[in-house]
Amino acid sequence: MSSAMLRLAAVERRYRTEAGELPVLRGAELEIAPGEIVALVAPSGTGKSTLLHLAGLLERPDGGEVFIGGKAAGKLSDKERTALRRSEIGFVYQFHHLLPEFTAEENVVLPQMMAGVARAKASARAKELLGGFGLQGREHHRPGRLSGGEQQRVAIARALANEPKLLLADEPTGNLDVGTSDRVFTELLTAVRGRGLAALIATHNPELASRMDRVVTLKDGKIT
Numbered sequence: 001m002s003s004a005m006l007r008l009a010a011v012e013r014r015y016r017t018e019a020g021e022l023p024v025l026r027g028a029e030l031e032i033a034p035g036e037i038v039a040l041v042a043p044s045g046t047g048k049s050t051l052l053h054l055a056g057l058l059e060r061p062d063g064g065e066v067f068i069g070g071k072a073a074g075k076l077s078d079k080e081r082t083a084l085r086r087s088e089i090g091f092v093y094q095f096h097h098l099l100p101e102f103t104a105e106e107n108v109v110l111p112q113m114m115a116g117v118a119r120a121k122a123s124a125r126a127k128e129l130l131g132g133f134g135l136q137g138r139e140h141h142r143p144g145r146l147s148g149g150e151q152q153r154v155a156i157a158r159a160l161a162n163e164p165k166l167l168l169a170d171e172p173t174g175n176l177d178v179g180t181s182d183r184v185f186t187e188l189l190t191a192v193r194g195r196g197l198a199a200l201i202a203t204h205n206p207e208l209a210s211r212m213d214r215v216v217t218l219k220d221g222k223i224t
């Protein structure tokens with residue numbers, strides 16, 4: 001029995017394209033212990049986003065298995081996978097993916113309400129999280145009125161809203177300028193370490209990767 005927070009066992013993923021089958025992951029293996037922060041650094045097109053989507057239970061692999069906290073996700077129904085994802089996993093995208101019609105606070109409240117948290121409690125937690133990312137006074141702004149760095153901070157707060165044990169991030173500061181990227185990334189790492197979360201964070205930036213506990217890469221569909 002593995003004590004890993006995230007385990008990928010012989011994970012395969014193929015895409016069907018006009019040119020035929022494109023094997024992206026061919027038996028990827030990875031274990032991340034509770035509290036361990038791992039950087040995923042690999043060239044464009046090698047399958048980083050694919051891997052993160054599989055680990056985040058947003059997609060199902062064509063082969064192999066994804067274990068979250070020791071639980072085999074492939075054996076679960078869609079409903080059970082959604083529940084597991086909501087309770088255990090936070091996901092940060094490269095482009096914030098915030099709901100444009102909702103305020104910063106509402107974007108952090110919604111995932112909590114979907115998990116069954118009462119509105120008042122969810123609002124209090126959203127305010128606290130946003131405050132922790134320097135966004136006090138901005139809670140009622142819609143994403144369109146926030147800077148890129150602020151939008152990503154809201155997206156990070158949203159990912160942490162349901163107190164996940166695993167944080168997955170796909171180039172979370174990839175669309176920010178160097179200075180902002182560095183600041184937001186530092187805040188993200190501090191938040192992840194402070195909460196003792198396991199994390200898998202894709203980045204193109206070797207300096208950012210060097211600040212994590214371990215660096216892995218993807219080559220020929222395998223993790224090395």
Ligand SMILES: Nc1ncnc2c1ncn2[C@@H]1O[C@H](COP(=O)(O)OP(=O)(O)OP(=O)(O)O)[C@@H](O)[C@H]1O
Pocket residue numbers: 015016017022024042043044045046047048049050051
């Ligand atoms: N839905 C899809 N249908 C067909 N091919 C896809 C699909 N999604 C991804 N691919 C292909 O799979 C490969 C891996 O894509 P992926 O997005 O995982 O790479 P990546 O490492 O995240 O790249 P980047 O650094 O540019 O974000 C690419 O060749 C891509 O074109």
Ligand SMILES: [Mg+2]
Pocket residue numbers: 048049050170
């Ligand atoms: Mg990608």
